[in-house]
Amino acid sequence: MNQMIGLVEDDPNIRDIVEGYLNKEGYQVIAVDTAEKAWDIFQEQTPDLWVLDIMLPGMDGYEFCKKIRQTSEVPIIIISAKDEEVDKILGLELGGDDYLTKPFSPRELVARAKRHLKRWQAMKPSEVEEQDTIVAGELELNDAERQAYFQGEEIEVTTKEFEMLKILASQENRAFAREELLIKVWGEDYYGSDRAVDDLIKRLRKKMKDLPIETVWGHGYRLKEKRT
Known part of the structure; x- marks a missing residue:
């Protein structure tokens, strides 16, 4: 198993315990104590999953999560001593895929990491997948290469952004409910809200x-077919 996990935790005891359990399962772990160090790693080595503490010196976990989500949908498991519902919701809405409250079971963390890594691996395109192009108005999606073009220009999108475009573009004018989109893009066992x-x-x-994504109030979204 060659999957890499980034661990950001300033408590050395927790960091050593979590790293030990993940190493035992065969994962390569890069453990650091600040988000600034983690950001350098993200830009150079791109781990397959992050385990992220919220209360960190300097840049906190929320800000680090936001920075990752600007360019990547890599799974993020948040671990925090904050157990208020508002903190969990904030962490998930900023891009976290999961939330564990300290103290937590290292075995549970490993189990959740396995689940998220399996889903993340499944979302990546297969090397033997035949090229499939979806065209919706000025939007063109190359499913095999996971590339998006709009008005003739390539647009850099994350994995989840591509999946959302693919769903909407494959059935123009259909109104998708938020709950349906959440399940299709994030999976049935996602812990966050439809926000x-x-x-x-x-x-x-x-x-x-200029992408004609319309809000269907009280329901969800649709990609409106552009008629000439």
Whole structure:
């Protein structure tokens, strides 16, 4: 198993315990005590999953999570002594895929890491997958290469952003409920709220300002077919 996990935890005891359990399962672990060090690692080595503490010196875990989500949908498991519901919701809505409250079972953390890594691996394109192109108006998606083009220009999108575009573009004019989009993109066992869908749509609108994604109030979203 060659999967790499980034661990960001300033408590040396917790860091050593978590690293030991993950190493025992065959994962390569890069453990650091600050988000600044983790950001350097993210830019150079891109781990397959992050285990991230919230209360860190300097840049906190929330800010680090936001920075990752600007360019990547790599799984993030948040670990924190904060057990208030508002803290959990904030962590998930900023891009976390899971949330564990300290003290937690290292075995449970390993089990959740395995699940998220399995899902993340399944989302990556297969090398033998035949090229499939989806065209919806000025949007073109190359499913094999996971590339998105809008108005003739290639747009850098994350894995989840691509999946959202693919779902909407494959059935233009269909109104998808937020709950349906959440399950299709994040999976049935995602712990966050459907506000994650709103955040992802917001990012797509920012990247492609003229993309005709319409809000269906009280329901969800659709990609409106552009008629000539």
